[in-house]
Amino acid sequence: MITINDLTFTYRRANTPTFEHFSWQVQRGERWAILGPSGCGKTTLLYLIAGLRLPTSGEVLIDGHPLSRPRPQSGLILQEYGLLPWATVRENVTLGLRIRAFYGSDGVHAPRNAPPPTDVMPWLRRLGLENLADKYPSQLSGGQRQRTAIARTLVLHPDLLLMDEPFSSLDAITRADLQNLTLELCTEHHLTLFLVTHTIEEAAIIGQKILLLGKPPNRQPRIVENPQAGAPGFRNSPAYNAMCRHLRQQLEAL
Amino acid sequence: MKKRDVALAALVLLMLWEAAALLINRSILPTPLRVLAVFVEETLNGNMLGHAVASLRRVLAAILLSLAVAVPLGLILGQSPRLNRLFSPVIYLLYPVPKVVLVPVVLLFFGIGDLPKIIIIFMILFFQILVLVRDRAASLPAELIQSVRSLGAGRRALFRFVYLPASLPAILTALRQSVGTAVAVLYITELFATQQGLGYYIYYNGSTLLNYPAMYAGVLAMSLLGLGLYFTVDWLEKRLCRWQFME
Numbered sequence: 001m002i003t004i005n006d007l008t009f010t011y012r013r014a015n016t017p018t019f020e021h022f023s024w025q026v027q028r029g030e031r032w033a034i035l036g037p038s039g040c041g042k043t044t045l046l047y048l049i050a051g052l053r054l055p056t057s058g059e060v061l062i063d064g065h066p067l068s069r070p071r072p073q074s075g076l077i078l079q080e081y082g083l084l085p086w087a088t089v090r091e092n093v094t095l096g097l098r099i100r101a102f103y104g105s106d107g108v109h110a111p112r113n114a115p116p117p118t119d120v121m122p123w124l125r126r127l128g129l130e131n132l133a134d135k136y137p138s139q140l141s142g143g144q145r146q147r148t149a150i151a152r153t154l155v156l157h158p159d160l161l162l163m164d165e166p167f168s169s170l171d172a173i174t175r176a177d178l179q180n181l182t183l184e185l186c187t188e189h190h191l192t193l194f195l196v197t198h199t200i201e202e203a204a205i206i207g208q209k210i211l212l213l214g215k216p217p218n219r220q221p222r223i224v225e226n227p228q229a230g231a232p233g234f235r236n237s238p239a240y241n242a243m244c245r246h247l248r249q250q251l252e253a254l
Numbered sequence: 255m256k257k258r259d260v261a262l263a264a265l266v267l268l269m270l271w272e273a274a275a276l277l278i279n280r281s282i283l284p285t286p287l288r289v290l291a292v293f294v295e296e297t298l299n300g301n302m303l304g305h306a307v308a309s310l311r312r313v314l315a316a317i318l319l320s321l322a323v324a325v326p327l328g329l330i331l332g333q334s335p336r337l338n339r340l341f342s343p344v345i346y347l348l349y350p351v352p353k354v355v356l357v358p359v360v361l362l363f364f365g366i367g368d369l370p371k372i373i374i375i376f377m378i379l380f381f382q383i384l385v386l387v388r389d390r391a392a393s394l395p396a397e398l399i400q401s402v403r404s405l406g407a408g409r410r411a412l413f414r415f416v417y418l419p420a421s422l423p424a425i426l427t428a429l430r431q432s433v434g435t436a437v438a439v440l441y442i443t444e445l446f447a448t449q450q451g452l453g454y455y456i457y458y459n460g461s462t463l464l465n466y467p468a469m470y471a472g473v474l475a476m477s478l479l480g481l482g483l484y485f486t487v488d489w490l491e492k493r494l495c496r497w498q499f500m501e
Contacts, residue, residue, distance in 0.1 A: 047400075050400075050404055052400050052403060052404065070403055070404050070406065072406050074404065075404070076400070076401055076404035077401075078397045078400070078401050079397070080397060081395040081397040081398050081401075082397060082398065082401035083398075084398070084402075084415070084416070084419070085497060086419050086420070086422075086495070086497045086498075087419075087497075095402070095405060095415065096405040096406060098415065099402075099405050099406045099407050099411045099415060100406060102410075102411050102414065102415075103406070103408075103411065108408075109406040109407070109408055109411070110406055135500075136496075136497040136500045138497065138500055139500050149401075152405070153405075156405065156406075162404075
């Protein structure tokens with residue numbers, strides 16, 4: 001589904017490229033975690049796949065098409081500040097639909113064959129937000145805010161979900177709760193997932209495949225297979241602990 | 255602030271005025287009741303009403319004009335660091351110039367009539383709105399912009415769904431901060447080259463007709479004009495920016 005060909009990306013005024021001749025492939029329906037220390041370029045990679053940044057050279061292809069702007073079928077969820085503070089939960093969740101209505105199905109800002117706007121209430125119910133529909137983001141907990149952000153993305157029926165440290169400001173219980181919810185939603189809606197995290201445990205829980213990034217420049221994708229991720233009971237299994245140990249060793253060796 | 259406290263404060267001020275008027279006991283300070291009676295009389299007989307309407311019309315025209323010009327400019331500067339770098343030294347130099355000293359200049363250029371008066375008030379409101387809207391737009395978190403872009407928003411939708419609603423509180427704050435000054439300067443501009451407006455009415459009654467109660471009635475009308483604008487901004491903020499008052 002996603003092909004990254006000979007990608008080089010250098011920030012303006014930076015001496016070292018974040019990625020240099022980097023190639024990588026992702027199949028539809030895969031769940032990836034992108035793991036690495038601060039400054040390794042994991043958010044940059046996510047923004048490149050989102051079409052919010054463009055390669056210095058090389059290309060990012062989605063379904064064979066080179067990416068030059070955000071793609072209407074990709075959903076992006078950030079750690080914080082993603083919601084409009086002046087809009088209620090319901091208004092935030094309908095934002096993407098309103099933007100689509102604003103442009104019409106032009107194939108650029110909205111898919112040409114976008115399904116007609118639906119009632120968002122079922123999504124609010126699915127994410128446990130039905131009683132918060134008229135609240136403002138400042139009245140919500142961190143977990144409720146992220147649920148709102150997820151609902152806002154999913155009402156647009158994306159096929160690709162991009163998450164940048166979405167749960168890192170949440171407490172442990174809420175975080176585990178939302179990790180499970182994300183796994184469920186990926187299965188329910190056949191989503192391809194990229195989740196950027198700096199937490200080894202989160203990468204092991206979410207990623208069937210884990211891409212390790214180190215100090216730039218990143219040249220080769222280093223991939224750890226984690227096929228049991230998402231299986232019931234994995235979180236408390238010895239296999240999970242072993243995976244976390246393995247990832248830690250791999251990161252330290254980078 | 256509670257409405258009851260405001261009413262109480264108004265009552266105390268009126269009582270102080272009454273006491274001062276009784277103490278001084280001269281025609282240059284009539285009692286509040288006397289002024290109120292003249293205020294009602296002058297309003298009903300139409301002597302003052304035309305002047306009040308002229309003043310209100312000027313100040314409203316200036317508000318609308320400054321909104322129409324300053325809001326789009328502020329939004330453009332606020333989301334383009336390059337343009338902002340280019341223009342901010344100019345704004346930095348012009349912003350603190352006391353616009354009221356430009357009254358004679360504007361009168362020279364634009365002559366008599368409403369236009370020069372509207373332009374002076376416009377200049378006061380313009381810079382205040384421009385600067386606050388620009389800073390508000392520039393301070394929006396990049397994450398918010400990126401996540402709305404990822405929902406499909408291009409430049410136009412970002413304006414409509416992000417920049418415009420985000421700047422609403424800044425617009426209202428700018429208006430609140432400057433309507434008082436705007437009415438004060440309106441008074442100054444109405445002393446020149448016009449026979450219409452509360453400024454003219456106050457001055458004419460005070461210095462030519464020596465009709466002090468009418469002069470005070472004019473002062474009262476001008477204060478009510480300022481207060482009314484201030485309350486309107488307050489009301490709009492509570493209505494349009496409800497999210498700011500939520501805990």
